[in-house]
Amino acid sequence: MAVRELGAGEREALLGTLRGAWPGLPALLAASVTVCAGATVTALLSPGITPVSVLLAAVLVGPGTAALTRAADGGATVRQWWCALRELWLYGMVNCLIAAAPAAALLVALTMWRQSDADWLLLSVGLNGAAALLALLALAVALPLGVLRPDLRGRLLWACGLHLVLRHPLRHLAGPSLAVLGVWASVHWSASLLLLTPGPAMVVTVAAVRLAAADPSEEADDGGRA
Numbered sequence: 001m002a003v004r005e006l007g008a009g010e011r012e013a014l015l016g017t018l019r020g021a022w023p024g025l026p027a028l029l030a031a032s033v034t035v036c037a038g039a040t041v042t043a044l045l046s047p048g049i050t051p052v053s054v055l056l057a058a059v060l061v062g063p064g065t066a067a068l069t070r071a072a073d074g075g076a077t078v079r080q081w082w083c084a085l086r087e088l089w090l091y092g093m094v095n096c097l098i099a100a101a102p103a104a105a106l107l108v109a110l111t112m113w114r115q116s117d118a119d120w121l122l123l124s125v126g127l128n129g130a131a132a133l134l135a136l137l138a139l140a141v142a143l144p145l146g147v148l149r150p151d152l153r154g155r156l157l158w159a160c161g162l163h164l165v166l167r168h169p170l171r172h173l174a175g176p177s178l179a180v181l182g183v184w185a186s187v188h189w190s191a192s193l194l195l196l197t198p199g200p201a202m203v204v205t206v207a208a209v210r211l212a213a214a215d216p217s218e219e220a221d222d223g224g225r226a
Contacts, residue, residue: 025199026077026078027071027076027077027078027080027081028068028071028072028199028202028203029195029199030071030078030081030082031064031067031068031071031072031081031085031198031199031202032068032195032196032197032198032199033195034064034067034068034085035061035064035065035068035198036194036195036198037064038057038060038061038063038064039057039060039061041060042056042057042060042061049107050107051104051105051107051108052104054100054103054104054107055097055100055101055104057096057100058093058096058097058099058100059093059096059097061096062092062093062094062095062096062097063085063088063089063090063092063093064085064092065092065096065143065198065202066084066085066088066089066091066092066095066143066147067081067084067085067088067089067092068081068198068199068202069084069088069143069144069147069148069202069205069206070084070088070147071084071199071202072144072199072202072203072205072206073144073147073148073206073210084147088147091146091147092143095139095142095143095146095157096139096143098135098139098158099135099136099138099139101135102128102131102132102135103132103135103136105128105131105132106125106128106129106131106132109121109124109125109128110125112124113125134162136176137162137165137169137172137173137176138158138161138162138165139161140161140165140172140173140175140176140205141160141161141162141164141165141172141205141208141209141212142157142158142160142161142162143161144202144205144206144209145157145160145161145164145209148206148209148210164209164212167212168208168212171208171211171212172205172208172209172212174204174205174208175201175202175203175204175205175206175208176201176205178197178200178201178204179197179198179201182194182196182197182198182200182201183197185197
């Protein structure tokens with residue numbers, strides 16, 4: 001299958017985001033420290049992967065992640081990142097909680113199944129697992145999309161996020177995959193690498209969302225649905 005060449009608008013959107021990463025390094029570093037601090041506090045308050053830790057991570061890491069999106073988009077300054085943190089903390093927390101809820105339900109279902117060994121609970125595990133996977137994939141697009149497009153909120157934001165990630169899964173999985181790789185490297189090699197993970201991962205994530213926003217086929221689809 002041939003790969004479609006990028007149009008002029010798509011190339012400009014992609015290059016603009018990547019060019020802005022270098023002058024925005026101080027803001028990216030500050031935002032990454034905030035995200036890692038939230039994750040550290042979560043690990044201290046609720047060790048392990050549990051329903052409580054998943055929901056707590058959404059509360060503590062979500063605000064910093066939303067502000068990181070602003071820092072990753074076009075060379076923001078530290079002052080602009082700080083303003084974004086104050087502006088977007090509730091937005092980030094709420095949307096991360098939406099994605100964390102099915103993940104927490106999945107962990108509860110898994111615990112119940114392991115303790116009771118009841119086969120009928122496998123249905124609950126499967127349904128919650130599918131919901132958690134879709135929610136996390138959609139979050140990777142919906143969170144930065146809502147920062148770039150403040151007019152998109154609620155169900156429309158999540159519908160657009162799910163549509164984009166299902167339409168171009170490889171494009172939108174690049175950022176989350178880079179984040180997972182960074183966490184793996186920090187666990188196996190050096191914990192200091194964790195501070196260098198959120199920034200590059202979000203730059204790639206934002207670039208993918210910018211690319212989708214400049215995709216002529218997406219605009220055609222929007223026109224057809226209007």
